[in-house]
Amino acid sequence: MAKKSKWWKRKFFTIMIIPHDASTAKTRRVHLSIILLVIFAIVGIISTSLTLYRIASTKFSRVKHLEVLEEVTEKQKAQIKEIDILREKLKELEETEKKLKSILGIKGSLPPPKDKKVVSLGIDYAPDIDTYDFQRKIIEVKTLIDEKQRELARVENEIQRRKSLLVVIPSRWPTFGFISSGFGWRFHPIFRKVRFHTGIDIVTFWGAPVYATADGIVTYVGWESGYGKVIKINHGRGITTYYAHLSSYAVSVGQYVKKGQFIGRVGSTGTSIGPHLHYEVRRGGNPVNPSAYLSVDIIKIGKLY
Missing domain, CATH: 1.20.5 (Single alpha-helices involved in coiled-coils or other helix-helix interfaces)
Known part of the structure; x- marks a missing residue:
């Protein structure tokens, strides 16, 4: 087989x-x-x-990795540009704040408001550490800008507050001339003895215009012993001004007058030895030195109120 x-x-x-x-x-x-x-x-x-x-x-x-890298790179370039823009804005805000505070005589920071805003991160997650770092820097600058804007807003509010005060604070000269007799104890030229002078005497020519030194309401127009023809204006906050020895009036009781408004003319009425304006400032009914108010500006008023 x-x-x-x-x-x-x-x-x-x-x-x-x-x-x-x-x-x-x-x-x-x-x-x-x-x-x-x-x-x-x-x-x-x-x-x-x-x-x-x-x-x-x-x-x-x-290819996908390169696309992601390109996307991240473009995003980082945009973030770097945004950071540069934000830092420039922050620099401008800081310079503006510095100038305003210098003008106003403010040192340090003003009291912050009670409300406090939080700057959002703007993303839910970061694809990589570099993107996260850039985003964190953006948030830091945005936070600083937000705080500077708040500080500037407080400075602007302070400016408005001081401007409002200047309107009702007797901070301008009531007439043209020079001070011949200041506030306080002096030898009276008529009574020939030492007496307390409750205001200042501004020597000028007869008929010189007299102006309201702040906004207010006229509370008295008429004759008063010693003062002669006198105008009294209530400016609120317990402040009243007197304009005495006038020759004529240009306002009436109850009238609202603006700062710098013409109210009368200089004379020599009452206890006077020649044409001049006796000017007083009273707080709470008590006479205070008017000279302290004549040079008050937006800086000095911050120290007074």
């Missing part, structure tokens, strides 16, 4: 195809080399496909 050869030494294989419709089966004889070629081809196609897939995936990942 002949010995059978091993299967891998056989040159041909028979492939049988059996249809489902029970028709005649078909056989095909295939050479071993073709089968091996097909197997190698399939394996090669699969290997090549996997290699191409890996290369494509790697390139795609690199």
Whole structure:
């Protein structure tokens, strides 16, 4: 009996195809080399496909990474530009604050308001540490700008407060001339003895115009012993001004007058030895030195009130 050869030494294989419709089966004889070629081809196609897939995936990942880097870089450039703009704005605010405080004579910071705003970060997360650092710097500068704007707002409010006070504070000269007799104890030129002078005497020519030294309401117009013809104006906050020894009036009781408004003319009525204006400032009914108010400006008023 002949010995059978091993299967891998056989040159041909028979492939049988059996249809489902029970028709005649078909056989095909295939050479071993073709089968091996097909197997190698399939394996090669699969290997090549996997290699191409890996290369494509790697390139795609690199492209996405580059796109992300470009996006982050553009964002960082925008953040750097924003930081530069914010720092320039902060510098301008600091210079403005310094100038205003210098003009007003304010040292340090004004009392802050009770409400306090919080500057938002503006993002829920940061994609990388650099972006986070830039964003943090932006927030820091924005916070400083916000505080400077608040401080400037407080300075502006202080300016408005002082301006409002200057309107009702007797801080201008009531007439033109020079002070011949100041406030306080003096030797009276008529009574020839030392008496307390409750105001200042401003020497000028007869008929010189007299002006209200602050906004207020005229409370008295008429004759009063010693003062002669006198006008009294209530400026609020317990402050009243007297204009005495007048020759004529230009206002009436109950009239509201503005600072610098013409109210009468200089004379020599009452206890007087020549044309001059006796001018008084009273706080709470008590006479105070008018000279302290004549030079009051927006800086000095901050120390008085």
